[in-house]
Amino acid sequence: MTGPRKARRATVHDVAAAAGVSRGTVNRVLNGGYVSSDARTAIEAAIAQVGYVPNRAASQLARQRSQAVGFLALEPHSLLLEDPNIGAIMLGANAVLSLADHQMVSLVIDSDRDMQRVGRYLSGGFVDGAIIVSARSHDPITRLIAEIRLPATFVGHPPDLDRSIPFVGIDNTGSARAVTQRLLDTGRKRIGMIAAALDRDSGADRLTGFKQAMGDRFDPQLVADVPLYDYTYGVKGMRALLDREPLLDGVFAASDAVAAGALEALREAGRRVPEDVGLVGFDDSSWAQRTQPALSTVHQPAREIGRHAAESVLRQIAGHPVEPSVLLDSPVVWRQSA
Amino acid sequence: MTGPRKARRATVHDVAAAAGVSRGTVNRVLNGGYVSSDARTAIEAAIAQVGYVPNRAASQLARQRSQAVGFLALEPHSLLLEDPNIGAIMLGANAVLSLADHQMVSLVIDSDRDMQRVGRYLSGGFVDGAIIVSARSHDPITRLIAEIRLPATFVGHPPDLDRSIPFVGIDNTGSARAVTQRLLDTGRKRIGMIAAALDRDSGADRLTGFKQAMGDRFDPQLVADVPLYDYTYGVKGMRALLDREPLLDGVFAASDAVAAGALEALREAGRRVPEDVGLVGFDDSSWAQRTQPALSTVHQPAREIGRHAAESVLRQIAGHPVEPSVLLDSPVVWRQSA
Known part of the structure; x- marks a missing residue:
């Protein structure tokens, strides 16, 4: 994921090597997970020995985890100003991410300049995954997400979407x-x-x-x-x-x-x-x-769409398999106009 | 801003001390600004000497700059689902931040859990400043922003707002x-x-x-x-x-x-x-x-409100003084209902 290292800051790899354990075990200690007390003692000694900085930001950099998930609105004018569902999709997604202690960060793409800067943001480790609303297959962001293999789920699907990116929507x-x-x-x-x-x-x-x-x-x-x-x-x-x-x-x-x-x-x-x-x-x-x-x-089940999209991204971040497509029920509602 | 340091990762302070220059001069070099060629040579030597990691993420941590500005919606149900102005305020703010190469990240606060996590996010150096919509004086986020002195501007103002936080709104x-x-x-x-x-x-x-x-x-x-x-x-x-x-x-x-x-x-x-x-x-x-x-x-000039709020936050981030309050024109528009 990262380029060649230029300098001597100690990494999780150094800690793992010095402690004689796997990098995953070191990460569990850094993130408060369970390890045996022997392993914990060895890792804590190794952290001191190699001069690893175990603060939150540094550990997030080292493991490339931000605990944040991007929520991208690709057509801000029509979505933010006109779309009646976007707010409910955001709230549904936020509810699931919040329970999993992930920060949802919504990113607006309203210009080529935005597109490039958001591309750098997504590539730069600031988010662990993304929910993308209103993507089209020719959007540079769609291509970028496939290229960098960022855990991502689309709401709706471009007709010729890369099949490796799952989507949630309705029929x-x-x-x-x-x-x-x-x-x-x-x-x-x-x-x-x-x-x-x-x-x-x-x-x-x-x-x-x-x-x-x-x-x-x-x-x-x-x-x-x-x-x-x-x-x-x-x-x-x-x-x-x-x-x-x-x-x-x-x-x-x-x-x-x-x-x-x-x-x-x-x-x-x-x-x-x-x-x-x-x-x-x-x-x-x-x-x-x-x-x-x-x-x-x-009827569009907007909040459920947001929830399912968030769950799909979290599963990908955790390395679990996900459904390539989820279609939720969208029943006809009869009122007075017909 | 930060607590006592626990470990030995080289900081901008170390570089400044080794080069015999101020921390600000080191930051200018790291951020591509102008310094004399003598100072630049000394700083580059010092960076190598102390083992400072001059990559983007590390330098952002060191100088506590993320090039991101938070946009906080404090009443998501009424704002995102009902408020007709929030989208235009976001687009206005995003346009100004984008031109200044800052990433706008919108954060939803929909529960106490969100409030605490967003508080940590704001305190953790993930954003350089924040625009806050629909704050009330008793909101914990309002108090937190005053406490950590995060550059921030409110859209609208709580009646008993801390006067040190500027606001943009209408009369x-x-x-x-x-x-x-x-x-x-x-x-x-x-x-x-x-x-x-x-x-x-x-x-x-x-x-x-x-x-x-x-x-x-x-x-x-x-x-x-x-x-x-x-x-x-x-x-x-x-x-x-x-x-x-x-x-x-x-x-x-x-x-x-x-x-x-x-x-x-x-x-x-x-x-x-x-x-x-x-x-x-x-x-x-x-x-x-x-x-x-x-x-x-x-008439509410929503886009202009967003623009002014973003400009106010950027000025604060740059250390410039700002108007404590900006009231934009909101003229009466006569149509048919009265």
């Missing part, structure tokens, strides 16, 4: 299929979708699920494609769909924020929800219960 | 007064307030501003007091006010989220906004432009 495709199917089952004939964030796995998978449910009835003209999961884009996407198909009677919006914007555009156009148009969202975020009418949507 | 009292005055100027007679978070400076100051504007017309019966800046509490607070005073024709809600909830309760009760009741909020958050009608409110 976006299946849930999108289920919520669209319900629009069909309730008799809607001309159903469109406001697709968002197609460069992310979640956005692409939700469109795939919509296509699967629509089958032969899928009409590419009835897909409006917007860049972000955002209220304002929901307004724009809905206006575009209504221009293309005035007889539209069902809409799947790729997120609740998008659905809230769509609701506004439908209201502008004098279309009643659910009487004239059935509308469904995705996320079960705070938006869903605050629109009029409340949104039928897909 | 909550003056802005609350201004927004209430406008309700009076537009002819509202029976004006109530949904006050929130009175244990925070912002909540207490907004109530003070309301009282000041109302003067003799202030009626304590027309203040509903709720614990958090939250939509659901806005619904409850509004219902309580309508029970007490059916003739209410003006409401100041302590935040836009609270105002959005109040709007829902007014709609339930068959009261039109602004025709029957004028309603104003506070924050100019994403809520304000998404309610029907859009909210008249007070």
